[in-house]
Amino acid sequence: MISFENVSKKYDDGTYAVNNFNLHIKEGELLVLIGPSGSGKTTTLKMINRLIPLTEGYIKIKDKMISDYDIHELRWDIGYVLQQIALFPHMTIEENIAVVPEMKRWDQAKIDHRIDELLNMVGLEPKTYRKRLPHELSGGQQQRIGVARALAANPPIILMDEPFSALDPLSREKLQDDLIELQKNIKKTIVFVTHDMNEALKLGDRICLMRKGEVVQTGTPEELIQQPVNEFVREFVGIDQGNRTTVDVREAIQPVTAEELNNLPVVAPTVSINEILSLLSEHEQLAVEEMDKIIGTIDRRGMIRILSRQMEGMK
Ligand SMILES: Nc1ncnc2c1ncn2[C@@H]1O[C@H](COP(=O)(O)OP(=O)(O)O)[C@@H](O)[C@H]1O
Ligand SMILES: [Mg+2]
The missing domain is CATH 3.10.580.10 (CBS-domain)
Known part of the structure; x- marks a missing residue:
């Protein structure tokens, strides 16, 4: 679904934020990108929808180069959820959710129906929440709206950049559980960035561990636990998989x-x-x-x- 082939991002000052990155993300999988701060996770994510231009290699979505997509088509067909709650503060919840469907010129009845459907999907009662402003919601509820907004026009791909990291542990665990449930039904291709291995193990079908812009290991949670390729992976995963454990x-x-x-x-x-x-x-x-x-x-x-x-x- 999404292929990175020898992708690098070099900044003008000579920094390689991402260096010779290779990864194939399968349709319908939840792929977690994890690594320490500064390892290039956000850069990798933003190259997918061309928020950051790559400098070497190429990225393909469904076998078509991202450079060959119309930029609007690319952005609208890829949902994006950020850590900092990025709802428009002066717009109601329903207006926030409707942004992309409106750009796509859906008719009003279809948008209305979709807003109700999405609010129900993320567990917020439409009657209660449609007309509220973002600041009238808790942090966890706002992140749910962020997820609903990303799903609004039913994009096949969702990018999530540390979407739950700013939340308290309880809300975070609840949103993680809900994302697992939601994904069972919607089966999107999700690229999920985190620096928290606990979250990665819980959510990821596969995990790609990065360091200094490079892939260290990609595999299922079990593979990273059982067959770490080096000491860095072993320590980052943090579970001693020895026989006696x-x-x-x-x-x-x-x-x-x-x-x-x-x-x-x-x-x-x-x-x-x-x-x-x-x-x-x-x-x-x-x-x-x-x-x-x-x-x-x-x-x-x-x-x-x-x-x-x-x-x-x-x-
Ligand atoms: N505009 C920029 N100019 C130079 N270096 C940058 C720029 N933006 C990010 N970087 C560097 O790229 C590296 C990767 O950053 P980032 O992708 O944000 O990492 P992560 O999301 O894993 O924390 C970091 O070393 C960061 O300092
Ligand atoms: Mg980041």
């Missing part, structure tokens, strides 16, 4: 009926990270057995959630 899976198990159990591999409630990730790479679910009794099942999402929580606790 165990995890308690009880908090993420789901109830199960006897029929559903057919021949699932069985694990104990306390199990090594390595063992459970290896099993989950081959089986959708595992049965968890405690004192000769199956107490439920665990799947990949549940396991990643536990690891990501465990890291939160170590901070």
Whole structure:
């Protein structure tokens, strides 16, 4: 869906913000770009919709060079959510959401219907919120409107630059959970920037870890945990995946009926990270057995959630 081929961004002062970057982002995946501050995440994101021009290499969207797209078409067909709440302060919530549909000249009835649909989608009652101004909403609610606005004209691609970092931990966790739910239904291609590995593990189908403008490793959360390519990845991921490191899976198990159990591999409630990730790479679910009794099942999402929580606790 989005391909970077040997892409670099060199500033006039000679700084390479991004250096020989290669990545293929698949249709419908949520790809997380992560790395320390200054590693080139924002630059990489902004090159996709040409907010920053690249200086070497090329980027293709659906096999077409971004330079060959009409700039309006490109911007309107790519939703963009920023960290700083970027709603227009003097416009109501409905006006904020309607910006792109209006530029696309949708008729009013269609826009109206879409606003209701989007507000419901992000969990804000249309009747209550349509006519409000941004400052009459909490930070978390404003970020929800930011997400709704990015989705408004139904773009196939959404770029999100640290969208939840300014929020308090509770709102942030709630918005992360809601994004996972939302993505199950909308299946957009999402490029999500964060510097928080906990967030990356929780949200990412795949994670691309950057340092100094370069890709260090791209892979699934499990791959980064189990097969870090170097010490930098190991430290950044922050989970020692050694055989002796165990995890308690009880908090993420789901109830199960006897029929559903057919021949699932069985694990104990306390199990090594390595063992459970290896099993989950081959089986959708595992049965968890405690004192000769199956107490439920665990799947990949549940396991990643536990690891990501465990890291939160170590901070
Ligand atoms: N206009 C500019 N001129 C020179 N260097 C810049 C400019 N904008 C950004 N940079 C540099 O590019 C690098 C990458 O920045 P950025 O993409 O914002 O990183 P991140 O989003 O990962 O924190 C940083 O070293 C930053 O200082
Ligand atoms: Mg940034």
